[in-house]
Every structure is written in C-alpha cells, then in structure tokens.
Amino acid sequence: MPLHPPAQAGQRFSEIDTPALVLDLDAFERNLVAMAAYTQAHGVRLRPHAKTHKSPEIALRQIAHGAVGQCCQKVSEAEILVAGGVQDVLVSNEVAGAAKLDRLAQLARSAKISLCVDHLDGVREAAEAAARHDVVLDVLVEIDVGGRRCGVAPGEAAVRIAEAVSRSNTLRFGGLQAYHGTAQHMRSIDERREAIERAGLSARNTVERLAQAGLSCGVVSGAGTGTYEIETGSGIWNEIQAGSYIFMDADYARNRQADGTPFRAFEHALFILTGVMSKPVPDRAIVDAGHKAAAIDSGMPMPFRREGAVYTKPSDEHGVLTGDPIALPHRGEHILLVPGHCDPTVNLHDWYVCVRGMHGPDAHVEALWPVAARGALT
C-alpha cells in the first residue's frame, strides 16, 4: 500500500499536509547558480555529493549547471543515479565484498564509475569484480587527511596502493580522494583553514611521491560546503564534492566567516513543514515533526523566521516548541523548520514538495520529486 504523498502539484502552499519536506525552488535555484559560478570562475570541477539530496532530479540540474557528475557513498545510490540519467558517478567511499563490487562493475557498463580504495585487499576485490564483468573501473586512493575515518596514511602507503591499482588491467588509477569531513563543521574560519591547509600538505606530498613513482594524479577530489573556498584556493584540489550548499542546513549556518558573521554564501532552501497538533499551555506547542521527520545528529531543527520560538525535546512523532508565548504558533497552524542536518533529514522523507514563490502570496506546489535514493543503504 503506497503512502499518501503530502501534497499534489498545483496545490496552494497552505494545503500541504504535515509533516512534509519542502523545497523552496527559488532559493534552491539561486544556490545552484551561486556554486556553479564560483567553481567555474575559480577553475575547479564541481562534483556535488548526492548523499545530500538522493535525487536524480537534483543531480541532473546540477549537471546542467556545469557539474561534471556526482559523488555518492553507496552502490545502491550509484544505481539510482545512473538509472536516473547520471553518466559519471564517483562512489567516494570504500566498497567491500564481491556482492557489492559486482553490482558496481555491472553499472560501469552504462556509465563512468569510480570508487575509492584504502587497502590492497580492496584493490584486488575491485579488480576481480571488474574482470568478471569485463569493464574498467576508475579508482581513487583515499588518504586520511585528518578526519580519522577511512583512508590510508598519506605518502608511501598511499603510493603502494596506487601502484597496485596501476598494475591491474581492469582498474585505472584516477588520483586521490582527500576529504576532511570533520573540518566542515569547525565554527571559525581559522580552524577550518588550518585543518584544510594541513590536509593540503598531506595531499601535495602524496601527489609528489606518486609523481616520483611515475603515477600522475588526474584528480584530487574533496572539500565540502564548509571549506570549499579553502580547497579551491589551495591549488591542490581540482574537484569539489560539496553537497549541502543546495539546501543549507542549520548546522552550516552556525559556521562563521572571516569577519565573524554567519556563513551566508547560500540560502536556506530546505524546510520541514510541521503542524501544531496540541497546545496544552500557552508556552508549549506540540508539532507533528519528531525523530521520524527531522534528524538531530547535528543539533535541533530551527524554527524559521520565528524569533523567540525554540524547538526542543523531540520524541518519535512529536516536537516541543517552547519560548515566548507570543512567538508560538496556535493549534492547527503550520510552521517551517530549518533541518539541523539536511542529509539524514532528507533520508526520512519520500518526497520533496517543491514550492514556487514560497514566501509570497502565490506560494504553490510546482512539483513533487521523489527522494529516489532514500533508504539506499547497501
């Protein structure tokens, strides 16, 4: 039995059922243009991360604006992107085991597919899968540039893996994956700059050692919405993997620019529309968006343009708005929340309700886009 979508194209904004994931198309399109213009002006390729949006609809719009392709984290995401028309996908992650690698190799028959490795066993498994399916896979060696997650140590250890890749008949060495995840959310520009400068030294050193070994790094890929200007300016990275810029969540809005003001390169374009189901006392409004509608791993969602109201204490199906009673919505009213973290919030919803003219009198639903790769875990 399919779920009721929360809206239909053509409806007025006020008719959207709650909770719903709402995309402000006008702000989204401005964000698309802003990042495309920035990367083109600075001579780096843009390969946006599809783990943010999980949607071929959005991927194809990014590509129409000049992006070279997409990144994703999982084979199942790559499958959905290719089925949706994306021709160049990098799985910016390790892929372990024959079952997953067979699926990835099959995909390489209809699109350019790259993946990351950080271990000699991963090189062997990927080479064997590519051979089984008679394809060539592009491979980036992932180095740990400070995030302490996946990635081989920079320098000689990375060179040994790249050499193994280049010796394989079914793999093509593409370059380095050098992404610093934890740097994205450091609050001050100085912290972020220091982290990325250190990452850049590791990447540059590895590029040089690879060159000494006769291996050319076509691609040095990395960066996110929190740091892309630093990687772009470094002369080391030539491919930018930012994803969140299209939506701008509450957590990225807490980052600060050099002058101490909030990070404002992009606009909030993604919201959770939620309704008040109960208002038992004047200083507490209970909304219908809890853990099932909004991820809280990077902080609570933030009431939008509603000074004095604070979202707190979510349970599975409830959120509590407290604060100044004057700021709180009444029973039955709908309000907008800015997600604390877009990527896992999007993963909770089946549909983007795409709204045109959202903050004006003619706000209406222009389209529904499926979150096609929601739940794509494997």
Add this chain to the structure above:
Amino acid sequence: MPLHPPAQAGQRFSEIDTPALVLDLDAFERNLVAMAAYTQAHGVRLRPHAKTHKSPEIALRQIAHGAVGQCCQKVSEAEILVAGGVQDVLVSNEVAGAAKLDRLAQLARSAKISLCVDHLDGVREAAEAAARHDVVLDVLVEIDVGGRRCGVAPGEAAVRIAEAVSRSNTLRFGGLQAYHGTAQHMRSIDERREAIERAGLSARNTVERLAQAGLSCGVVSGAGTGTYEIETGSGIWNEIQAGSYIFMDADYARNRQADGTPFRAFEHALFILTGVMSKPVPDRAIVDAGHKAAAIDSGMPMPFRREGAVYTKPSDEHGVLTGDPIALPHRGEHILLVPGHCDPTVNLHDWYVCVRGMHGPDAHVEALWPVAARGALT
C-alpha cells in the same frame, strides 16, 4: 526503481548484505509470548504500540497472542495497519485538521478506530469529520500525567472535554489516555515507580470526577516497556501500550530492576547487521552503518557480544568502532549492533530480514517482512 532488498528468504545468515535490519525470530517469539503471558496473568488488556514495528506482520502476531488491537501515532500508520488486517486501532495521539480527520473517519468504515483529544477544538473537528463520513469515532481524552507533551490537565479540564465528547452524536467517549513517556527511560525502578504513582493519582482523580459527572471510563490506557509492571499493578490502568518489548533496544537495557541488575524481562531481538568497509589502523574499524542505518537519539548502537568494542562517531554512512584491537572485526567482517532506540531505527529500513536460529550454525533467512509503515508521517 525499487531498492535491492538486503537478503532473500532461504539465504544463509552470512549471505545477508549490509547494512540490514535483522530480526532474531526465536528471541522475538519468546518476547511475544512473555508479554502476552504477563498481561493475561494480571488481567489487563495489551494494545501494543505499532510505532515500534510499523508492520502488520508483527501486529497480527501480537493479536494472535491475545492483544486487543494496536496503537499508533499517525493516521497514515492506522491506514497501513487496517489495510494489513488489523481491526482495532487507537491513534494514541491528537489529530489536528479536517484533512487528516477525514482520512481517519473513512477508515472507521472498515475497523474500530479510536483517537485522542486534549482540546475542545479537537472534539469539534473529530465530530464534524465523523458526521461527514457517517461513522462513529471512539475518543479517549488525553491527560498530561507528567510527560509535559500533549494532554489536557487532569481533573476538571479533562471532564469538560469528556463532556463535550459525550454530547456529540458522532463520537463515543471511551476513557482516558494516560501515558507517561519520560518515565519509561528513568534508570532506577524507584524513579519510575514514583513517576507512575503520581501519574496514577492524576488518572484516578480524573476517573472519579468523570464518574461524578456521570461519565464512565471504559478504558484507561497507557504504559510502556519501561513501566508496564507498575501500571499493571496499580489497579488504575486496564490497557497496556508497550511496544518496544518485542525488540528490546540498548536504551531499555540500561534500565535497572529493583535489585539494581539490568532489566531482563525481554531479549534483544532486533539488530543492525553491518560490515567493515575499512580498517585503516588496528584500533579503528569503519562499518557501513551510520545515521542512515541507526538512530542515535537515545544513545549509540551497541556492538553485540563483542566485549571491548565501542561504536562511536557515526556520520551519515559510516560508524567508527574503537576499543581493544583484539575485539575489533577485520575488514569485510559482519557484526551485529543492538540499536540505541528501536522505533526510529526501524523507520530507516525497508525490510526486516527475519532470521531463524540466528546464533547457531544453521542461521538462515526465513522471511523478509516489509516495514510497511516506514515513512508514514502524516
């Protein structure tokens, strides 16, 4: 394009793709029987909460063991339960607005449907929807017994709402919803007992005032897996809404019994099976279950039977296992995690991979059950 399910019936346990939501059928069935036996022995009705499992397959098994029906939190969950064959559903929550109430009233044509109200406007809206669809809706008045979420104040305020319900031709006053959510996760039995005893005083007082007003409370419904023995022993509640008992998450396992030992009435039956995609250094294994596979609102998932390994620092698609290098799995190995909180974790997955004989040599996939109400938000 449908997602690959992570397994097929008949496969060996070792063949399940990762990450996957795995149900240990043997432990699950023992939990089913244990709660059914307890509530029957103590003369209270069991109406398990479907927000835990989101699955008619599981609901019907609970009903086959004597449960009177199901609770859920959303109209869309009720729709899926009724479509799956459940004949008695309580939406243990407020439902605001004509659109949602129309759907609920339509459902009352094919099943017994109850809902909660905590405001006179909610009574009016529900009565109007029932009239539009020519049905009668059963209504519980929700009182706030200490959770400070939804619910009218106990006593006279609740009586006024019950009187409004009883005056309506299309509503039937059923009794009280008296659920204390925050008490479920208080760690010591003394704290939980004190909270529930206070809640019981509020409920009893309201029942008595209703009786003075000529209104009989057929149902006093509430309780959860953390406190059901206290409500059952109170003589006030006659319907138990526990849900998590079938799965037993890591958070409930942190509750303590009277003797200070962990709460052990039920077994861990639900797991996230995850694979190691990278092991860059001996004391760090990176698994493929992050925020998209495991909810962390009630703490991290817990490696199962793997003393010395700790799950930490999840990102969207990665979890970090640290601890004693001897305890850590190798690259490519699969391990089990006990979810920190079952309900929102289940909501991230499309399938229960149901395993028979899970901890034995013949462990195999007996069935795949869809998480039919995953994403049922409205």
